[in-house]
Amino acid sequence: MTLNFFSSARATVLGALLALLAFAFHLPAEAQFSPQRGGGGGDRIGPSSGGRGGIGPIIGPNVIIRGGIGPMARPDDEGRRRRPGRRPGAGKYSDEKSNKPRCGVRGRPPCSDKTAGDRKPGDRKPTCGLRGRPPCGDKTAGDGKCRQDRAGRWHCPDRSPPGGGRIPPIIVLPNPGGGDSGPPPRAYATRQERMPQGRAAAPSPSVARQVLVLVAANQPGATEAQLAQTHRLQLVSSTNVPLLEARAQVYRIGDQRPMQAVVSALSSDPRVMMVQQNMVYQRQSGAGGAARAAQYGFDMVGVPSAHELATGRGVKIAIIDSGVDQEHRDLAGAVGEAFDATGNKDSKPDVHGTAIAGIIRARGLVSGVAPDATLLAARAFFAVPRRELPESTSFILLRALDWSVHHGAQVINLSFSGARDPVIERAVAAAARRNVILVAAAGNGGPKAAPAYPAAYPGVIAVTAHDSAGRLYTYANHGTYISVAAPGVDILVPALRNGHMFMSGTSMAAAYVSGIMALMLERAPHLRPEDAxxxxxxxxxxxxxxxxxxxxxxxxxxxxxxxxxxxxxxxxVGVRQ
Structure with a gap:
């Protein structure tokens, strides 16, 4: 009896083991996760995700998939690799029946209106959630917002705001000159120009306790020191301004007298031609073959056919901005002369000035509107600690304008904005009387912002920006002073250290028009600003x-x-025949 009991128990255990082995061999095979390799980088699993701060790009040889507006997006592993030996539940990657819930538990997709597992055998194949399908949710392949690249990866960008700031398309950029020499290109950052919050409608501030004084050029040389002594002021700096037939000085108020009292006293002095506060300006803040496709603005404004008639040869364009990176490959030989009006020891180039120069005159991955023009780079903006954007002043801008005119600029690009400034307005008018064409950014303060200067001065061509669909840039100023529009959203531009990026703003649009002015001046060297x-x-x-x-x-x-x-x-208009 005992022997029979043990034999029966042994048979039961053996049968159970055999059943377990049979069950294990009939389980579905584990889903294979194939790592997606970026060029020269680490493995990437699954599509990237992101928001306004930027969607992580996937980088391959000569291929860039970029995302939202914001800082430079870096490639990193945003997906998770499955651990070896972990098996998915039935129904997720196969049609096997299971008593487990179809969603919302470990090993199942999230529950939503469109879940991968919520279907029965024989149903139509789901449109999301499985391998080779886009992620489930509001953005599916059928609504036109998700895209699949050549490797089968799905990319679903965030919803774009109306007008500017959209998610730019997938762009394939070959190395300049063809071939595979050099490292693969990096992800290109995107940047939007927008006036800082709360600054759009407010007047530009002035430099604390400083006044800007103009005296006639025929005044005695000791006038500056006499004015300082008479009005108890400290002379900070002085410069000649032949453009206005004057000398300009910046004085500091050393005591506690109100600014208006000092300005009133100086304006009543017969030796003084003009006096005002030393205003502060902010630089507008704020990318053949596929590379040409990224420069959609070329075709929208008819640049290719215009190049059959003119390329800007022999025309000088002054860029009053931040520093230009003259070492950039796309800008080789572009800058004829450079001048630092700031007097600042830190003369490092800046991306904004480099971008403006590239739109006008680049020859490389970026093609300029006027590729044979000569640039005069006047640095007038400098970084200020704890300030969001580089700044300039009335005095510095006056120096830059005077230098530009004195060195033969026929066009001056002014991609900055501030409040109305009598001294700068006078200098702008004097430049226009000398047949200098002035082009300015209309401003990035938004539809309700006050007029931006110098764009709103009489005789200045104020340029607003639109995107590739012809929609107005979201943050562009509105007003009766707007002259024309040009491409200015997601413009491919040269960046620092031989890089490239996409930038948006009315500054980019102004550069397009400055380049077109150079084409017109090549054909009509004596073209007057009003005729232009x-x-x-x-x-x-x-x-x-x-x-x-x-x-x-x-x-x-x-x-x-x-x-x-x-x-x-x-x-x-005096066209050259």
């Missing part, structure tokens, strides 16, 4: 509301049409 404004407006493509409006001005500039119009009115 008229031709540009008459040939612009009407966008937005019918006729001239406060958003787009006269419309989108058209380079070839402007050159053709110059030829039709050759005698009036």
């Amino acid at each position: 404004m008229r031709v540009l407006s008459e040939t612009a493509q009407d966008v937005g509301e019918s006729g001239r409006d406060e958003s787009f001005g006269a419309g989108r500039v058209q380079a070839r049409a402007a050159l053709d119009a110059l030829h039709d009115s050759a005698k009036a």
